[in-house]
Amino acid sequence: VGGVTDTLYNSARGMRTDYDGNILAVHFDAVYRLDYKTGAGLAKVIPTTGVTLTAPAVDAQGNLFTAPVIPPAAIKIFDKDFNFLGNAVDSSVGFSRSFEVGKDGNTIYWCGYTTHAVYKYTRPDEFSAFAVTDTLLKGFDCESVVWDPNGTQLWFSAGSYNDLPNRFPGATTFWKPNVWYAYDPATKEVVDWIEWQLNTPASVNERPRGIAFSPNRNIAYVLCFGASDYPIVQKFMRVGTSVEGRESNWAYVETFQLFQNYPNPFNPQTTIPFSLQKQGRVQVVVFDMMGRQVATLVDQMMAPGSHNLTFDATGLATGTYYYRLKFENEVLTKRMLFVK
Numbered sequence: 001v002g003g004v005t006d007t008l009y010n011s012a013r014g015m016r017t018d019y020d021g022n023i024l025a026v027h028f029d030a031v032y033r034l035d036y037k038t039g040a041g042l043a044k045v046i047p048t049t050g051v052t053l054t055a056p057a058v059d060a061q062g063n064l065f066t067a068p069v070i071p072p073a074a075i076k077i078f079d080k081d082f083n084f085l086g087n088a089v090d091s092s093v094g095f096s097r098s099f100e101v102g103k104d105g106n107t108i109y110w111c112g113y114t115t116h117a118v119y120k121y122t123r124p125d126e127f128s129a130f131a132v133t134d135t136l137l138k139g140f141d142c143e144s145v146v147w148d149p150n151g152t153q154l155w156f157s158a159g160s161y162n163d164l165p166n167r168f169p170g171a172t173t174f175w176k177p178n179v180w181y182a183y184d185p186a187t188k189e190v191v192d193w194i195e196w197q198l199n200t201p202a203s204v205n206e207r208p209r210g211i212a213f214s215p216n217r218n219i220a221y222v223l224c225f226g227a228s229d230y231p232i233v234q235k236f237m238r239v240g241t242s243v244e245g246r247e248s249n250w251a252y253v254e255t256f257q258l259f260q261n262y263p264n265p266f267n268p269q270t271t272i273p274f275s276l277q278k279q280g281r282v283q284v285v286v287f288d289m290m291g292r293q294v295a296t297l298v299d300q301m302m303a304p305g306s307h308n309l310t311f312d313a314t315g316l317a318t319g320t321y322y323y324r325l326k327f328e329n330e331v332l333t334k335r336m337l338f339v340k
Contacts, residue, residue: 001032001041008032013069014055014098014144014210019062019080026053031066033082045082048073055098055144059105067099067110068092075099075108088130089121097143097209102185103151111142111156116168118142118156137183137190139166139173143225144180144210149217153182153191157208162226180211180222194220194250199230206230220250231258231332255280258325258332261311265337272297272309272323279303283326286311289319297323313338 011028018024022042023034029051033043047053047066051073057065062080065088067073072091078084094112101108108121108130120134141159148155158175159165165175175181182192198206205226212221220236236250259273272284282302286295294316297309311323318340324333 001044057101060103113141138168138171160207162204256327261336265339268314
């Protein structure tokens with residue numbers, strides 16, 4: 001950025017699409033603007049040195065909103081060139097991982113998940129102060145939120161088995177863990193939902209930390225955070241239009257699976273199993289801890305069904321390696337240990 005090489009390795013907290021289609025990525029206390037075509041750094045801002053940030057938010061004018069993970073600290077506003085405009089809120093409440101803003105920049109949807117609700121801050125215009133004007137989705141321990149591509153629905157995660165929903169004082173609610181609910185700000189109603197497919201029942205290591213949509217709104221990608229080796233991204237496809245949000249409009253799509261290698265640890269050979277639901281081009285490569293590719297196991301069209309590949313680590317150093325399966329532009333990665 002600005003001729004200075006930077007490495008995005010530290011405490012990645014989230015990303016957001018910028019007003020012009022580029023990528024806003026948060027790492028620790030910094031926000032980076034990345035060219036969506038090349039990945040090149042375009043700009044960088046550190047709102048407060050040493051203060052860990054949530055995922056950012058941006059309005060239609062390109063104004064950037066930043067906020068802290070740990071309260072109390074300011075929610076800040078920067079213009080599209082990352083010049084500081086002022087504090088939107090002087091002191092945040094509740095631990096947070098993500099928040100959103102209205103496209104006009106006059107509404108903040110604050111997801112302090114330890115407050116067990118979503119606080120709505122509003123202001124009459126850009127020259128006025130923000131104030132809390134409503135408490136939404138009581139019982140939510142929200143860790144991720146995004147507008148749908150039409151800008152008409154906000155998708156909020158309700159909580160996880162690590163931070164259970166339905167704990168707002170005085171409110172009786174029945175929200176489910178590991179579910180993202182679509183909220184219509186115009187009607188103040190929940191109109192749809194997507195449910196994460198747990199790899200382990202009631203797992204505290206599968207926390208709903210991200211959601212994104214294809215431009216046509218027909219495909220959703222959701223991801224979880226936790227100390228586990230499960231695939232962190234799941235794909236859902238829109239399959240219908242329900243009435244009054246009584247049924248989910250989304251179906252889980254699983255076109256391929258990548259399994260744990262065996263034996264693990266291994267010396268010097270191990271088997272990598274995977275399965276395909278349909279024919280397609282498959283690439284399986286192995287990387288070392290430094291991200292260097294050490295082997296390509298397959299790169300060709302393959303038939304549906306179960307498959308096994310053999311990896312031979314003869315000549316390589318003892319250590320941790322990663323094997324990555326790419327199928328139709330989707331990727332799964334797992335870890336293995338080579339011990340001589």
